Amino acid sequence: MHFKKAFAVLAPSVVAVSLLVEPASAGVMMQGFYWDASASGTSWWNNLGSKANELKLAGFTAVWIPPVTKGASGGYSNGYDPFDDYDMGSKNQMGTVATRWGTREDLQKSVAMMRANGLDVYVDMVLNHRNGDDGSWNFKYADAYGVVGNGNGRFGKGYYDFHPGFKSQDANVPNDDSSFGRDLAHDSAYVADGLKKAGDWMTKSLDIQGYRLDYVKGISYTFLKDYLNYGAMAGKFAVGEYWDGNRDTLNWWTSSAMGNRSTVFDFALRDELASMANSGGYYDMSRLDHAGLTGINPSQSVTWVENHDTDGHNPISKNKHLAYAYILTSEGYPTVFYKDYYNYGMKSTIDNLIWIHEKIASGSTQQRWKDGDVFAYERMGGNHLLTALNDNGSSARTITVQTGFGANVKLHDYAGRGADVWTNGSGQATITIPANNYVAYSKDGIGGTFATANYAVTQEFAGASDLDIKPADNTQLVTVGRVYAQSGKPITANLYYDAASWTGSTYIYLELDGPTGTKITSNNFYTSTAQPGTITYTPTSTGWYTFKIRSYNTPTANQKPNYWLKTTYTAPQK
Template identity: 35%
Template sequence: MSAKKLLALLFVLAVLVGVAVIPARVGIAPVSAGATSRPSLEEGGVIMQAFYWDVPAGGIWWDTIRSKIPDWASAGISAIWIPPASKGMSGAYSMGYDPYDFFDLGEYYQKGTVETRFGSKQELINMINTAHSYGIKVIADIVINHRAGGDLEWNPFTNSYTWTDFSKVASGKYTANYLDFHPNEVKCCDEGTFGGFPDIAHEKSWDQYWLWASQKSYAAYLRSIGIDAWRFDYVKGYGAWVVKDWLKWWALAVGEYWDTNVDALLNWAYSSGAKVFDFPLYYKMDEAFDNKNIPALVSALQNGQTVVSRDPFKAVTFVANHDTDIIWNKYPAYAFILTYEGQPVIFYRDYEEWLNKDRLKNLIWIHNNLAGGSTSIVYYDNDELIFVRNGYGNKPGLITYINLGSSKVGRWVYVPKFAGSCIHEYTGNLGGWVDKYVGSNGWVYLEAPAHDPAKGQYGYSVWSYCGVG
């Protein structure tokens, strides 16, 4: 009996006795294994953006998130990113990006309401505690470029009345006046303003004390209720030193530096000590997957025009968020970010409303269990992309084959990492259980299904060693 036939027989016997465990569906990686195998947030685990713009008002959102947590934990989510929790100028209608009283998380009557749009402080704490009970960390959205909703006062630096009187905040904490905003006696301005709102002067010791640099600060307050990490909004508006100093006190973070200049993003990331959303990759994925221009994406990856290609440990990758949702061909985009390098984010509405949840659960499992190590691109054209993850630690690596065409495709590819091995297709997109044997010379014929989600054809396949699961 040849070695190849012997290997095939041994593999079949292993399946029959239950050694190769892939129980959820024939040919599909288990979607319930994530709860025990998911990496931590710090190790690059998958983040769920747990909101979208204008989520339902009425104080129900913290409870809504809480109800989703068991499923998200089962799916393998490592952390959730929640919206800004403080009382905003718009009261019960605020999405939190117009912060008025940083220390009102839904417990004081002001701006026409006690609860925030999302609920009460206690409901927020209950949600955080539930997340922690399932091993999920909570990332708070931090809006500290500006404040909103203050009263009018005379401002000698502008020679006019400005909305900079925050002496009446119901919490009684972090009161402020015109001296706490630009222009002031220190300087006229900083890196940027937003929406005409009063621009916080982060160089003032009073503002630092109340925002992050003390045990009575806003950051300390959020930590006291269980917040684990931070997502900083509009970091173009103030110096990277602010986030760097914040992180000396309070754990890890990611910043929203909305720009396609990868040098600017990495300069900010290295100066702040935080990770950064990979906006250059986001726009290249739109070009590649919506316009069948995969060479543009590959060129950007090979020439260091994305954060993930320059420093994957600084890159947070995404397909959509509450501010921007331009990629309509989302399945190949999620297949890409969940099998490529970088730390991926899943958008709430994609997971809960718009896409096939089982497809995303499957990709999360693949990310958590297979997708490790450096990347080698082995083939691409306008419609097709094939790359190998070379494995690291307990993640053995994988081969991703993305096909944007309307017909099933196949190619011989050289994947020396898997030479002489049995490899299994872990998405089920090819229909049932599919194994291949990579030649000792490293060559194998791989296939990817047609891309037509309306017909249940998802246009990608993912391969790794047989028996992982």
């Protein structure tokens, strides 16, 4: 028998209205990895790129990818033990060139393929700490020639770049925990400037659209605001991992501390959803009424059901479909966990809910019914959406609720669980919610599918001796990098270069080779050339196109000039 405490049922006319209105379609994010993810026979970056088309056609709008820089445990690292800020899988360090997820080249191709399908890409940024020093707090990195030493690789660090070496912690750090590694001193001008420049370099190298900020409790929020407003990072999306179940604390961080510059994951709502799903029908469903940060500040809330951390130690073990039904019909920006979607058999359920989220759910929320077993609410924008969840594992429930659809309107359950119904002359609807299930009603006749949006990327290759790509060598032709381009879509390369001390005979030679290794086009750029120097080519076949560079007749003061090659191209969708 199903036992629950008795709760008073609110009459259909009694409503609660949310404080803020969400945009019509906030999109749906995929967390594109999990803790022990690996891809047999290929890199994880290639795996994500290969799934870009199906994710976009399913209605996803963004993919959150794992940390991209080399970790202290090399090929075994998930990226949360970051070592070198300028190694995205291109330097032979920590026993490997590639990161756990693949090479820099794989990564750039994956991002380009996601953009070719119209997906935004968010990178997981670990800014709290660094790992892998020599035991004495010294971080030394390989340069573009593979040489390791003081000052060889860019943004080396020492004892006084960390706490407590620099000084005591910044007062604007909410809750410092140095157990994750050497605790970066964000209040050091050198560290702050170095992190911002590294973030700018990474953003330009990949052409990404936003950031997931790891462990923001340990980071000065004054620094974070400056960081997110620096260079190529300015204006891009951000979401912080502030692990706290108090929605007022989450609201303080995103609104007051960060001045709305970053959204935040709604841990308070996730706690409620975990209690609801794991309680097996013994949860008070009325607690879902405007729950979590989403209930008071939905425009700054990123909602979620599972992630790489909770999946391992605090998972939702049952009834997860109810949790996804809630976040994908509610306000806030919902996140789907890769493992739930691909590994745990929830793809078809989630696909249907994404369609509902993107095609119907919009506007503010009115509560329409709540008791111990059932919670029903209506999204008031667009065509309106009436969602009801029943956590009773043995009994269906039938309720009559007031709606905003109007009188005598045919309603269809787009979740496919309930029969079509009509509102009565007063706009009320009588709906039945199956046991341990949900319904999602709106006006009959809504349709539509999802389409891709074919975006090009602009990915920058920066050449300098202290980076991962060699400068314009005056003794040999060196490879700048490769791009994986779609046939029929132009490749444009804009070259900026350091012409200091050049003479009239000094020049840089830039070459583009095709998939077979044959030179396709090239050009020479002199001190008199207006920058950027440009070469263009429209591929006749899809594949890898390689840029190579060399300098000639360079002066002693600038024998191997630095350069910045901005490549714009379109990757294939599949």
